[in-house]
Amino acid sequence: QRYLIFGILSCVPDRQRTIRELEIGRTLFKEYKEEPMTFSGREANGSRGDSVEILGRGSASGAETWIDLRADATEADYDYRWVIKHGPEDYKTGRNYGERPPMVIAPSLYGAMEEWIEHRRKHLAPRHEYLFTARNGAPLTDVGVHSVLTSTSYRLTGRRVNPHLVRDMIITHLRGTDASERQLEALAIYMGHSLAMQKGTYDRRSKAEKVAPAVELLSSLNGALARG
Template identity: 35%
Template sequence: MNLAIDALVQLRNQLKLVQYPRTTTRTRQEAYALGTEDMSSALREALDNLLDAMVNRHSDINCFRNKVSLETAMPRMAMLYRLLGAVKKLKKLSAEELNLDHLVSFAPCKTALRRARTYDEARLIEQAALEAAEQTQETLTTILKWLRKERQIHPSTEKGVVEVLLVVAKFQYFQETDSLKAKNYGDIPVILMLRQELKEAKERAKNVPPAADESLKWLDWPEFLKCVHHLEEECRLTYSYGLERSATAVARSVQRYLVFALLGYMPPDRQRTLRDLEVGKTLVKGLLDQNEIFEAREDGKWYFHLMKTDYKTGKTYGEQWLMVPDILYPHLEAWLDQWRDQFSPSHNFVFTQENGKPYKKASDLSNIIRRTTHRLTGKLTTSHLIRHMLITYLKRHGASDEVMKSLANAMHHSTKMQTEIYDRRPQFEKVAPAQELVLKLAMGEPVANLMGGRSLTVEEIAQQIRQLSPGERQRLLAMLKQP
């Protein structure tokens, strides 16, 4: 490393002279989210209660089956503020008039039916609930139409809009659903309507390309690993010409390398796991036997130990142990014992901002990855895209089903998500092996020849055929019907 270059990098970062390439063609527009000055005290209280209901398992408002982390809840609240700003603008409402009913129309159901004395009264209550669903649908349609025209939103954002309205609807109706009649709000017309809208929004989002140009972010897995190796070299104590580097410069390099290495040398987890990594809690050292009985020992191995509350899909995959590779021990232990203290952290998390504060937001840690990959490769790689990069690389190089299932478990997602979401190969590349195999079958080549002597099972053949387009399947079936 050269001292002049190092100084220029620091100056460039301080003065924000780096011009990152734009990944979308959209122009930045004026913010439309509701401000604190535009809401009444009643609305502010309702929003506080909604946030509490999402994250606090002891909340009096028990409207959600599963609580979420504050990290997950805050983007929902940000979207809600934007939607409230939009509906205030579109319906020309004053701050005092605006409330959650203007997003999700409310009509009492269970509480009103209990007071009904006649069949006609009950029918009117049910009709009012249906009208509330229709009014909410009309509001949703108006908002989406405005967002498409004025804000040029991507269909994936439309999905987020409906998801937030569902959150609001459950908050609005939590005392109106009757669990004896239906589970999970199945008796609330507004929620049934929004679920159908969400299903349709997901389908729309699935069939369009992403808003950002992914080629400006994507690295093949070997390219990413080259970054990791380069960052390890940057952890040297001296510059190439022999001058000693400052302790803070070395600490910065070691932390940056560890962030990348833990994503490159282990099945890459979501960045939340790295932000929340804490010695003695989620990062432990000791001996782990085959029954997952752990004994803390200084001469043991380092492990990630994640309980179900420590990661996004923990309720599905439960407690998990992942062993940290030995190759990382020198830098990891040097970081914990020496370099981390250079930033005087005020917390117990493994990684820290240089001002001593923890990484609180996803963007905090992601910015390290974006800035570093841009410096080394010119690409604006994101932390989550690293997961896609590994899956795609392994799929492209024919990793076995057993390996991919194990990787899905280690990365805390289903094999379905692995195939449908994380595998970013173009469709023609995904179906090419199936096309080749089925064509050879149709031409009479023995199955054993196609599998290196191993016989294909019926399930394996069926899986290959399912990957073909409907037209190709029809042509294959027509060939099979020939005498």
């Protein structure tokens, strides 16, 4: 469950409410492709590759079986995709932006997610239909999602990462790359906020980092003038 929460946030960097309220058939959907499935080269002989992640699970007899999580899978390996869909009532800024475009979960997570849905989740005896659950079977709360992220990130890295910070990190990183304004605008729409909010609220670069491209531009201009 922790792995999936981190994984989903890495490809759908949304608010913690999205994680809490994932529910198959309401906000989480399995969509089949219209075109026939095409397999990557490693699938041609029935092999799923050597770099896939595997996980042990005890069988009813007590013997351990191995589950192929297909952590190196790509879109070509499936004839369907898992997507998150939100209407205006399902997210914070829905009143302003209306129905959101489908948010696509990475195929590398499908194996782990389906293992969770089909086998693991029931061991926590959830008393609800949400995808993720607390240990006592109750729905995850905002505090619960926050705790999962901060405690796990601190244990593994020595730094605490919360859901909002994940959004900040992704935007800060992308705004420091060569991503075009068109791509950044598309990302803002995908994440359910405005381009202005992306620039002001989520971008944590320092002023020096933000103006670095201008410094480089002027430097190259001056160099060209000097050579001319």
